Amino acid sequence: MxxxxxxxxxxxxxxxxxxxxxxxxxxxxxxxxxxxxxxxxxxxxxxxxxxxxxxxxxxxxxxxxxxxxxxxxxxxxxxxxxxxxxxxxxxxxxxxxxxxxxxxxxxxxxxxxxxxxxxxxxVPSFDPALVPFAANAEADAYAIDVGGEMLEIGSVSMGNPHAVVVVPDLHAPSLFHLGPLLTTHERFTEGANTGFVQAMGRDYLRLRVHERGSGWTQACGTGACAAMAVLRRRGEVDERVRVELPGGTLTIEWAGPGHTLWMTGPxxxxxxxxxxxxxxxx
Missing domain, CATH: 3.10.310.10 (Diaminopimelate Epimerase; Chain A, domain 1)
Structure with missing residues (x-):
């Protein structure tokens, strides 16, 4: 062949x-x-x-x-x-x-x-049933036990499921352990792409993503969209944000709930x- x-x-x-x-x-x-x-x-x-x-x-x-x-x-x-x-x-x-x-x-x-x-x-979907993510009600943040450590995550679907975790340091050794565990967590019934995001300002985020089925990647476009959407919904970032990943930078624009989200990149x-x-x- x-x-x-x-x-x-x-x-x-x-x-x-x-x-x-x-x-x-x-x-x-x-x-x-x-x-x-x-x-x-x-x-x-x-x-x-x-x-x-x-x-x-x-x-x-x-x-x-x-x-x-x-x-x-x-x-x-x-x-x-x-x-x-x-x-x-x-x-x-x-x-x-x-x-x-x-x-x-x-x-x-x-x-x-x-x-x-x-x-x-x-339009980003935060409905847990549509992510899918096991939760009693839709919320901006969820407490979840990951390998014995309690994390606060955001959950959103961008056509595929995402977990978003805000962290102070993208190079913390614990992330390399937590990423795979969260990607395969039982509350994400179809698995999830796990994004660890560090907010550098209201218009600038840094991100690393562990993807279901592929592992750690240089970049994840839906992951960048998910990270921005979770933080935008919480009121923590502006309508237009640069998201820096290990492989390069994307521009994400989202007016907020009910609006479509736009991504630009090479x-x-x-x-x-x-x-x-x-x-x-x-």
């Missing part, structure tokens, strides 16, 4: 992009894991397929798979790469605005430059390649 692909990244959050416009996506979970291996495969945080839309109001559909082969509902850095990929494929011109369909539903993207994309990420091509599947049939 030979599989052409594009390797891309959004501020270090890296992707294998697969063109499925003319043929259906047919990779198994085992094949996805093989491609994701950074020693014997290509390596990625997520694999993204570009497909015909299911929703007639959208121009394209994109599927998302984590490095462990599990599906994902949304990926903020990934959708920017989708827009840049469509531009290179001749499907989207600079200045165009188009609706594309994610596994969690339609999103609107605007290509402001060949490698600069603004995305309407939808998307970059790394190389084109062809994966040769020489593994036994599984």
């Amino acid at each position: 030979k599989l052409p692909f594009s390797k891309m990244h959004g501020i270090g959050n890296d992707f294998v992009m697969v063109d499925c416009r003319a043929q259906p996506f047919a990779l198994s979970e085992a094949q996805i894991r093989d491609i994701a291996d950074r020693h014997t495969g290509v390596g990625f945080d997520q694999l993204i397929s570009i497909e015909p839309p299911r929703d007639p109001s959208c121009a394209f559909y994109y599927g998302i798979w984590n490095a462990d082969g599990s599906p994902s509902g949304q990926c903020g850095n990934g959708v920017r790469c989708v827009a840049a990929w469509l531009h290179r494929a001749g499907e989207l011109a600079v200045g165009d605005t188009v609706r594309v369909e994610s596994p969690s539903g339609p999103v609107t993207v605007r290509l402001s430059g060949p490698s600069e994309v603004t995305v309407d990420m939808g 998307a970059a091509f790394v190389f084109e390649g062809e994966w040769l599947d020489s593994s036994p049939a599984r």
Whole structure:
């Protein structure tokens, strides 16, 4: 099996992009894991397929798979790469605005430059049942026991579930232990992306994210949106915030509850390649 692909990244959050416009996506979970291996495969945080839309109001559909082969509902850095990929494929011109369909539903993207994309990420959902997160009632913060340590977290869905923890120091050794535990915590019935956020001011946040299915990443677009949304809802940040992640910086804009949230950032091509599947049939 030979599989052409594009390797891309959004501020270090890296992707294998697969063109499925003319043929259906047919990779198994085992094949996805093989491609994701950074020693014997290509390596990625997520694999993204570009497909015909299911929703007639959208121009394209994109599927998302984590490095462990599990599906994902949304990926903020990934959708920017989708827009840049469509531009290179001749499907989207600079200045165009188009609706594309994610596994969690339609999103609107605007290509402001060949490698600069603004995305309407939808309205953040704080309803615990929709995250999903086990809680008796919706709240700005929840107390949760993580490995014997009590943490205060925010919980929000950006098309995928997020836990947000405000910390004074992003390099505290305890975070590397707490991140995986919170990502797989039983109160997040489908797992969660865990974001540790340090507020540097009302318009500037620093963030590290442990993603379900992928682990610690250089960047997480929905994580940046989730961190801003949780702090904005609490009145702790302004309407427009820079979010600095290990791989780079995103701009997040949100007027508040009831409004859609916008994310702006870069998307970059790394190389084109062809994966040769020489593994036994599984």
